[in-house]
Amino acid sequence: MHNKYILLVSLLMGLPTVLADNSDNVYSGWQGQRLNRLSIELSLTPEQKYKLESILNEQSEEIRAVHEESHKEIMEVLSADQFAKWESINKQRKENRVKRWNDEQK
Known part of the structure; x- marks a missing residue:
């Protein structure tokens, strides 16, 4: 289950999840x-x-679930702390990813 979780989260991070206007790219x-x-x-x-x-959005929703x-x-496994x-x-990992992405856009 652990490897499946890691794979799915990794895929989720890289999949497009928004609809776009295809007319002007x-x-x-x-x-x-x-x-x-x-x-x-x-x-x-x-x-x-x-x-x-459309396919990737559907897949993203499944991965998110x-x-x-x-x-x-x-x-359920971990204590509250x-x-x-x-x-x-x-x-922190998410913030680091966002920072790297923003730095790459400069």
């Missing part, structure tokens, strides 16, 4: 930039891009 956030980059690298047609985005269930399971530390660690 402009997206917002890191999810949109990733989808835009894939679109260029794979030479996707607008129809392919729309379908891929698994993540939430895993979060509940982890809460351990869980608070675990959440703090995860918050």
Whole structure:
């Protein structure tokens, strides 16, 4: 279960989760930039891009549900103090990812 959780969370972090305007090829956030980059690298047609985005959004929702269930399971295993530390660690990791992403955009 632990490896499955890590894999799913990793996938969730890299999947596009927002709908975009395919007409002018402009997206917002890191999810949109990733989808835009894939679109260029794979030479996707607008129809392919729309379908891929739909598939990835659905997959993202499924992964998010698994993540939430895993979060509940982890809460049951850890003590209150351990869980608070675990959440703090995860918050710091997220902040570091956001900072790296912002630095890369400069």
